[in-house]
Amino acid sequence: MSKKPTMQKIADSLGVSRITVWKALNDQTGVSDAVRAQVIKLASQLGYTHRSQQKAPALLPSEEKNVSVIVSRPESSVFWTSIIHRIAQELSKSHINLLYTYVPSSTETGYQLPAALTNGTIQGAIIMNVYDAHLLRLIDRLEIPKVYLDTVTSISTFELHGDVLLLEGYENTRRITGMMLDRGRTALGFIGDIAYARTNRDRYEGFLAALADREIAPMPEFSLTESFNVNEYYHQIAQFLDHLKKLPQGFVCASDDLAYFVLQHMVEKGIRVPRELALSGFDGCSNYNGTDDFLTTVDVQTPLLGKRLARQLLYRIENPESDFELIYINSAIKEGPSTEF
Numbered sequence: 001m002s003k004k005p006t007m008q009k010i011a012d013s014l015g016v017s018r019i020t021v022w023k024a025l026n027d028q029t030g031v032s033d034a035v036r037a038q039v040i041k042l043a044s045q046l047g048y049t050h051r052s053q054q055k056a057p058a059l060l061p062s063e064e065k066n067v068s069v070i071v072s073r074p075e076s077s078v079f080w081t082s083i084i085h086r087i088a089q090e091l092s093k094s095h096i097n098l099l100y101t102y103v104p105s106s107t108e109t110g111y112q113l114p115a116a117l118t119n120g121t122i123q124g125a126i127i128m129n130v131y132d133a134h135l136l137r138l139i140d141r142l143e144i145p146k147v148y149l150d151t152v153t154s155i156s157t158f159e160l161h162g163d164v165l166l167l168e169g170y171e172n173t174r175r176i177t178g179m180m181l182d183r184g185r186t187a188l189g190f191i192g193d194i195a196y197a198r199t200n201r202d203r204y205e206g207f208l209a210a211l212a213d214r215e216i217a218p219m220p221e222f223s224l225t226e227s228f229n230v231n232e233y234y235h236q237i238a239q240f241l242d243h244l245k246k247l248p249q250g251f252v253c254a255s256d257d258l259a260y261f262v263l264q265h266m267v268e269k270g271i272r273v274p275r276e277l278a279l280s281g282f283d284g285c286s287n288y289n290g291t292d293d294f295l296t297t298v299d300v301q302t303p304l305l306g307k308r309l310a311r312q313l314l315y316r317i318e319n320p321e322s323d324f325e326l327i328y329i330n331s332a333i334k335e336g337p338s339t340e341f
Contacts, residue, residue: 007021007022007025008021009046010039010042010043010046013042014035014038014039014042016035016039020035020039021039021043024036024039024040025039025040025043027093033088033092033097033098034097036092037092037095037097040095065095065096065097065123066096066097066098066099066121066122066123067091067096067097067098067099067122067123067124067125067126067313067317068098068099068100068101068116068117068122068124068125068126069084069087069098069099069100069101069125069126069127069128070101070103070117070125070126070127070128070130070139071100071101071102071103071128071129071130072102072103072104072105072129072130072131072132072135077285078285078302079283079285079300079302080128080129080302082302082303082306083128083149083302083303083305083306083309084098084306085303085306086302086303086304086305086306086307086310087126087306087307087309087310089306089307089310090306090307090310090311090314091310091313091314094314096123096314099116099121099122101114101116101117101122101125102114103130103135103139104132104135105131105132106132106135107132107134107135107138111134111135111138113138113139113142117139117142118142122144123144123145123317124144124145124146124147124313124316124317125139125142125144125145125146125147125313126146126147126148126149126309126310126313127139127146127147127148127149127162128148128149128150128309129149131150131152131196131197132152133152133154133155136151136152136155136160137155140159140160140161140162145162145313145316145317145320146160146161146162146163146313146316147162147163147164147165147309147312147313147316148160148162148163148164148165149165149305149309150164150165150166150167150197150198150199151164151197151198152195152196152197152198153194153195153196153197153198153200153201154195157198157326158326160324161324162316162324163312163316163324163325163326163327164324164325164326164327165305165308165309165312165327165328165329166198166199166202166326166327166328166329167199167283167298167300167305167328167329167331168202168328168329168330168331169199169200169202169203169206169282169298170202170203170205170206170209171206171330172203172206172282172298172330172331172333173202173203173204173206173207173210173252173282173298174206174207174209174210174213175206175210175333176252176280176296176298176333176339177206177207177210177211177252178210178213178214179296179335179339180249180250180252180278180280180339181210181211181214181216183278183339183340183341184249184341185249185250185278185341186214186216186249187219187222187248187249187250188207188211188219188222188248188249188250188251188252188278189219189222189223189224189248189250189251189252190203190204190207190222190223190224190225190251190252190253190254191223191224191225191237191240191251191252191253191254191258191259191262192204192224192225192253192254192255192258193225193226193227193228193254194225194254195227196227196228199254200254203252203254203282204225204254207252219248221244221245222244222248222251224236224237224240233257233258233261234261234264234265237258237261237262237265238261238265241262241265241269247271247276247277248277249277249278250274250277250278250279250280250339251277251278251279251280252280253279253280253281253282254282255281255282255283255285256281256282256283256284256285256295256297257281257283257285258281259279259280259281259282259295259297259338260281260295262279263279263295263338266279273338274337274338274339274340274341278338278339278340278341279295279296279338279339280295280296280297280338280339281295281296281297282297282298283297283298283300284297284298284299284300284301284302284331284334285297293336294336294337294338295336295338296333296334296335296336296338296339297333297334297336298331298332298333298334299331299332299333299334300329300331301331305329308327308329312325312327
C-alpha cells in the first residue's frame with residue numbers, strides 16, 4: 001500500500017520548502033503564481049487533500065488559462081503597481097496566469113499587435129493606460145473577453161466590445177471645486193489634458209459645473225488643458241505658470257501627479273500653499289514626499305480597484321453572452337490642508 005502523500009513529499013518533489021507548500025495550499029502570500037500552480041497541480045495528482053482545502057477554490061484545471069494586462073508603458077508608480085499586483089492575486093485564486101503585454105503609446109500605419117495577443121495564448125485582457133484611439137480599436141477587435149479601465153474621449157464607451165470601468169470624476173471634482181469657491185477662492189484654474197482620457201474630461205466638466213452652479217464665469221487663461229508629454233509634465237506646467245500675468249487663487253488638477261508638479265513649482269517660487277494658492281489633485285496617490293495627507297484628493301482604493309477589475313474579467317469570461325457594462329467607481333474625497341483658507 002502506498003503511503004499517504006504529505007506536504008514534505010510535495011516539497012521534496014518540487015525542490016521547495018515545506019512552508020512554501022503550506023502557503024500555496026492555504027492561499028497565503030509569499031509564493032509566486034508559478035510555484036503555487038505547481039504545488040496545487042502536484043497535490044491534486046498525488047491525491048493530497050489538506051483540511052483547509054475544503055473551502056478552497058477548485059484545483060488547477062488540466063489546461064492552464066492566461067490573461068493579459070495590456071499597458072502602453074511600464075508603470076512603476078504605487079498607484080498602478082498596486083492595481084496590477086491585486087489583479088494578479090485575484091486571478092491566481094482561480095488558477096489563471098497574468099501576463100504583461102506592452103504596446104506603444106502611439107501607433108503608425110501598418111502597426112500590428114504583439115503575437116501574444118493574437119495567437120491564442122490569452123483568454124482575456126484588462127486594458128489600462130492605453131490612450132491611443134487607433135491602438136484601442138485594434139485591441140477591441142480581439143475576439144476575447146475584455147475589460148477596460150478608462151478610454152479616450154474620441155471613442156464612446158458604447159463602441160467598445162467589453163466592459164468599461166471609470167473612476168467617477170464629474171461629481172467629485174464638482175464638489176472639490178465647489179468647496180474652494182465657497183471658501184472665497186473664486187478665481188480658479190484647471191490643469192489636465194482633457195483630450196487624453198475620458199476620466200480627465202469628466203473631471204474638467206465637473207470643474208466647469210461647479211462654476212456654473214454659482215454663476216461664476218470660467219477664466220480660461222488660468223487653465224492648462226492641452227496635450228501633455230508624459231516625460232515633460234513639470235517643464236510644461238512650469239512654463240505655463242511662469243507665463244501667467246498673475247496667479248489664480250487655486251488650481252484643480254486632474255491627478256495627484258499634476259498637483260505635485262504645481263506644488264513643487266510653487267515651493268521653488270516661494271509661494272505658499274494653501275495660504276496664497278489652494279491646490280487639489282485626484283487618485284489618492286502617495287508617490288511624492290510632502291503630498292500624503294496634505295493634498296486634497298479623491299482617494300482611489302487601488303487594491304480594491306484591482307480586485308474589481310479581475311472579478312469583472314472573470315465574470316466576462318464566464319458570461320460572454322451578457323450585455324457589456326459601464327461601471328463607475330465612486331471613491332471618497334480626502335480633504336487635506338492644501339485647500340484650506
